[in-house]
Amino acid sequence: MxxxxxxxxxxxxxxxxxxxxxxxxxxxxxxxxxxxxxxxxxxxxxxxxxxxxxxxxxxxxxxxxxxxxxxxxxxxxxxxxxxxxxxxxxxxxxxxxxxxxxxxxxxxxxxxxxxYTPPEEPAITVKATGVQWSWEYEYQNDDNLSFSSFMLQESDRAAAGKEDVEQYPRLLAVDNELVVPVNTTVRVLVTASDVIHAFAMPAFGIKVDAVPGRLNETWFKADREGMYYGQCSELCGKDHAYMPIAIHVVSQDRYDAWRAEAQADLGNAYKNLTASAESREDTKLAAAGN
Incomplete structure (x- = not known):
């Protein structure tokens, strides 16, 4: 049933x-x-x-x-x-x-x-820290990659290669997405540095409070590639509505390439990843049209 x-x-x-x-x-x-x-x-x-x-x-x-x-x-x-x-x-x-x-x-x-029970030991662990009013991500492994994720400003769309509002919607698109590989169990450690926030991703079925001084844990395993959007879901101040969450799920090869490049040049790594995503989408639409 x-x-x-x-x-x-x-x-x-x-x-x-x-x-x-x-x-x-x-x-x-x-x-x-x-x-x-x-x-x-x-x-x-x-x-x-x-x-x-x-x-x-x-x-x-x-x-x-x-x-x-x-x-x-x-x-x-x-x-x-x-x-x-x-x-x-x-x-x-x-x-x-x-x-x-x-x-x-x-x-x-x-x-x-x-x-609360991952089907397997998570392959990737990411710490997500809520800040008034952005998110900070830190990959918990040897290279210790970390960065901040702010809502994408309209004036920065062209420079970021994110001018398509349908793919990168206003008030939801960010400058630096959390990038993870598809079909991979990801553990997310959630906390905050100032006030209570909440890490929520509707398409993944997760929502967990980000509490200062406390680590809460959740996990997800995305089974299809794409860009997924969520928002802070706990009233956290005057810019609460401008604190989106974006997770970019990609293939393992694209994730490895992005991860390697991000160590040297984070901005260029995102530009190449965005360009790659645009190319794949154009190819898919062209194939569907034929």
């Missing part, structure tokens, strides 16, 4: 994700962003699963309220019943909710456990 509901919920989103370069909010969006990880697919499935309980319960309660208001209004029922005890009804409204809560709690606990 889970697989059937998951496929039904994710299929149109997956189709959209194949044709789009970036997973980002859209105008009048009412659904989730396309899932880019197995965890987010499970989140979408669980949301659909809970609706099979929520909608019937809501309709039942509305119907009962309407029936009570009409059937037992003063004009239709001038002498109200003084019944104060009904064993059958009391058993039903006690056992029924308990059973429903069990059906909701079991998959909920399973999802929560999966969110």
């Amino acid at each position: 889970k697989k059937i509901l998951s496929a039904a919920a994710v299929l149109p989103l997956f189709t959209w994700a194949q044709s789009a370069y970036a997973a980002q909010p859209t105008p009048w969006q009412t659904r989730f962003q396309p899932a880019a990880t197995g965890i987010m697919e499970d989140v979408i499935w669980f949301e659909v699963y809970t609706l099979w309980f929520i909608i019937p319960i809501t309709l039942l309660v509305m119907a009962l309220l309407a029936w009570v208001m009409i059937r037992f209004r003063a004009s239709a029922n001038p002498t109200p019943s003084r019944t104060s005890h009904n064993t059958l009804i009391e058993v039903i409204w006690t056992v029924g909710p308990v059973v429903i809560l069990l059906f909701l709690a079991i998959p909920s606990f399973q999802l929560l456990t999966a969110q």
Whole structure:
């Protein structure tokens, strides 16, 4: 049942994700962003699963309220019943909710456990530090690569090679994205240097508070390449709305090339990575047109 509901919920989103370069909010969006990880697919499935309980319960309660208001209004029922005890009804409204809560709690606990349990030892560990109002990233390995990520200013688009607003949307695009390889388990250590922030990436199904003096941990394993956007999700000051998160998921070869070049020249490494992404997107669109 889970697989059937998951496929039904994710299929149109997956189709959209194949044709789009970036997973980002859209105008009048009412659904989730396309899932880019197995965890987010499970989140979408669980949301659909809970609706099979929520909608019937809501309709039942509305119907009962309407029936009570009409059937037992003063004009239709001038002498109200003084019944104060009904064993059958009391058993039903006690056992029924308990059973429903069990059906909701079991998959909920399973999802929560999966969110905190990587399927394998993470190959990459990144420390993300929230700062008013940007993010600092530090790869936790021998070369110790670190950099800051600020929201991309409109005046800097041309120099960064990010003039396409559809791919690099206003208020979401950044100067330096967090770059990770596809199909790789990534551990993210989240903290803050000043006030409480929150590291959230909707397409990955992750959201964790960044608390000063504390390290919180999350993980993701993106299963398709692309640019993914999130934002700080904890009110953190006057520029809270201008603190986006961008994660660029690339192939292992492109990641290795970017990582090697970033050690010597971070700015040039990003320019080459952006140019490479543009070239791949043009090639994909040309192939689709043919």
